[in-house]
Amino acid sequence: LGGGRWGVERYAYILHRVTGLGILLYFLMHVVVTSLRATGTYLWSPGRIFSEPIFKFGEFLVFAAFAYHAFNGIRLVLVELGFAVGKPIEPVYPYKTSLGVQRPLLILMMILAAIFFVIGGYEFLGFAQ
Numbered sequence: 001l002g003g004g005r006w007g008v009e010r011y012a013y014i015l016h017r018v019t020g021l022g023i024l025l026y027f028l029m030h031v032v033v034t035s036l037r038a039t040g041t042y043l044w045s046p047g048r049i050f051s052e053p054i055f056k057f058g059e060f061l062v063f064a065a066f067a068y069h070a071f072n073g074i075r076l077v078l079v080e081l082g083f084a085v086g087k088p089i090e091p092v093y094p095y096k097t098s099l100g101v102q103r104p105l106l107i108l109m110m111i112l113a114a115i116f117f118v119i120g121g122y123e124f125l126g127f128a129q
Contacts, residue, residue, distance in 0.1 A: 056124055072109060
């Protein structure tokens with residue numbers, strides 16, 4: 001559970017960057033498709049494609065990326081503002097880290113994101129009908 005060679009924090013950092021780029025790509029694609037529809041150009045028929053299972057799964061992936069990115073962003077804001085760093089101590093060897101405060105916050109935020117994944121999966125993948 002420690003994250004292996006790099007630690008859980010490094011994997012959370014990488015996943016935060018990847019989900020941010022994915023959300024940016026989706027946003028840019030959304031703007032292009034919407035602007036084309038405003039000029040009367042339709043890339044696909046809206047009624048048919050949105051009910052396809054692959055589209056629903058892609059929509060869920062965007063939701064999952066947003067949920068993870070949002071909760072991890074809240075955690076990063078709390079860390080940057082000093083709420084999850086702990087009390088300052090004199091840097092005497094062996095140095096103590098703030099992982100005892102930050103790692104539980106990371107775990108809490110990932111549990112909240114997982115709850116949103118389950119709720120979103122229930123809604124997006126069609127179990128709520």
